[in-house]
Amino acid sequence: DAGITQSPRHKVTETGTPVTLRCHQTENHRYMYWYxxxxxxxxxxxxxxxxxxxxxxxxxxxxxxxxxxxxxxFLLTLESATSSQTSVYFCAISESVRRGGTDTQYFGPGTRLTVL
Amino acid sequence: AQRVTQPEKLLSVFKGAPVELKCNYSYSGSPELFWYVQYSRQRLQLLLRHISRESIKGFTADLNKGETSFHLKKPFAQEEDSAMYYCALRTFGNQFYFGTGTSLTVIP
Known part of the structure; x- marks a missing residue:
């Protein structure tokens, strides 16, 4: 696995509270994504x-x-969490925009967020 | 607008049978397409890309620009192929668009 970690891995929170998810990479890739x-x-x-x-x-x-x-x-913040934001969140990294290159996206392990 | 369509949410085949997971795309530029796989309790990982024209774990996929398709095929399914499969399109600007995924179950 590429050097990508996500924290926390699981979180339960209440509607209206702020939540921040963190993605950390050790690959020095230029592009980072939240899905x-x-x-x-x-x-x-x-x-x-x-x-x-x-x-x-x-x-x-x-x-x-x-x-x-x-x-x-790369930090993802939910300013005021809602139940519709209950999901699994994945971070990904990518390096090259050069078409035809060998690069692609590499994914983190995911964060399961539950908003009650 | 760019779009990736995977028409089958669920697909079940018997072990040893051929399998085909469908993917169609819509994109005005020159497409770059990928298949990703997610095994149970694991992170998504690249299975193959059309640029490489490779075969990975017995899977192949051919880009058909006329039909705007990138179907994933394997002649003989194995139990370890059971997983979630996503087709993805990379656009200019290095954005990736994913289909809704197909859950493949290989029945022993």
């Missing part, structure tokens, strides 16, 4: 980063914010 995985929806991109302090929205970004102050860390 959520839900039955019937597959993986959907929340936000991604293409460098330190460079981030952009994905297809399901409402209710989420991100920050990347260092190459190795």
């Amino acid at each position: 959520r995985q839900d039955p019937g929806h597959g993986l959907r991109l929340i936000h991604y980063s293409y460098g330190v302090k460079d981030t952009d929205k994905g297809e399901v970004s409402d209710g989420y914010s991100v920050s990347r102050s260092k190459t190795e860390d």
